[in-house]
Amino acid sequence: MPMTHYMALLAANQPWNLILFMAIPVILAETVAITELYLLFTRKFGGGVHRLNRLASIAGGVYFSGIFVYLLLTAVVPLTQQGGWLGPADVIAVGFYLAGVIPLGGLALLDLGLIARQHDDEARLRLHATLVAVFLVVAHIAMIFGMLDPTLLMASGHDMAGMQH
Template identity: 40%
Template sequence: MVMTHYMELLSLHEPWFLILFMLVPMVLAETILASDVLSLIYRDRRSAKWDSLKHICGLILGIFFIIVTVYIVSSYVPTIQWRGPIDYISIWAYVLGVIPAVLVLLQELGVIFKGPDETSKLKKHLGLMILFVLLTHLAMVFGMADPQLAGYVPPKQNMQMQMNGNMPMDGNMPMDHSQMDHSQMNHDQMNGQMNGQMNNNNNGQMDHSKM
């Protein structure tokens, strides 16, 4: 199985990149998502602590994911050689998660969605978080897949296929007739030498019997 660059990124500097690129954003996102859902269900009994926690997590997620995206796009992507469509989807789906993360940050800062309707703002906030979770989970699913499923051929295997391109489908090696002729000649020469030695031995025995 061939790894995607998404999985290779998570495996770098273990376990720190796994914590930074998967654990931290997922914990923040799912905390915000749970808070939004509970706030919609229990609108009359909303807790100020939950709202405060959601606000802090939204700020951290937005700032954190901007930094993560800048690192991936500027430092990681230029160093890789793509491994087919699955590899593209896994990386860019993760990177696109910065869009809802930034919009959540702007909403928490009061830049967008400043209307007086709290329910409308909460629904928009929830929609952005659902989009973020969908994109990051899409990256995760494709990131764990084998790029060869979409037609990617590893360089070594591709070279072997090119070298063996003239081989028949049954896997039998083509026979070189010149080598066959040469081996047949050697075989005939060996048979001739053995027959000559046997004749000499027989003649020697016959002469000895005459004596």
């Protein structure tokens, strides 16, 4: 069965690609999600859990920004220029994976104090929790479509060659 570029990336160069492109970002994002729940329930913003939450948010945003730039330049641009996309599922998987940079980057910017400085603590907490939720949604969409046969969503007799820009 053919696989999407998303799954091919994770399967290649074992275990390093899996660690670099999946494990590290997911561990950082799950750390943020778990600590976020604790903070939402306890409202204890001065302790170690809050510091861990901020550290994981900043590290995740910065790290994933590097992944975004790397994959944009080494995969997305060449695949698009060469008409190498394998079908809509392939584009959706890679696109949603890379879209994770928006919420993760937002978390980093928020915790670095570069955005929403004028907001009160409650508003920043709501924004932080929303960005965590958005990341979880886009990451899961990427995983679901990434596990599909990339040709599954293609109309019969059509290929992605027309997607070149």
